[in-house]
Amino acid sequence: MKVLVLQGSSRENGNTELLANLAVEGIPHTTIRLREKKILPILDQRHEPDGFAAVADDYDEVIEAVLAHDTLVFATPIYWYGMSGHMKNFVDRWSQSLRDKRYAFKDALGQKQAYVITTGGDEPRIKGLPLIQQFQYIFSFVGMPFAGYIIGEGNKPGEIMEDEKAVADAERLRDRLLAT
16 A cells, blocks of 8 residues: 655644644555645636647646546635635646546546545634635546545644544544555
């Protein structure tokens, strides 16, 4: 099993990153911090006769890492009740991959397991549910199994470690990943 953590936080060692790190502690994995990658917003060319033009950024490198792993952990803080801009730019570009002849994108994603880890500070277990639903719809569209999610509460750096439920959920996810 090859695990990839896609970190969508704009803050180093933020609550979401800490919680995701806890979930994969002791498990061989790769982490990509989207904030460290240049992923340009999508220029929608779905209906252009020649399709999407090549983009000079890091997106292809990241998507090739996604395709090389079996388990994907999408870690994003809840920013204004949605995913971070880093994560959104990355996911928006999937429209490009769906039409890229180099990849059998939907077929490949259908062979993976996806998890979401998110944290927020304003009743995240309630107000973060639309974000989880958004990921469910995204994963369903590309045929990728949605294996589960964790929502934690934390605002200031490090506060997530005081959320006993989120910490326990991360430990359970780690146990589940270790068992596969």
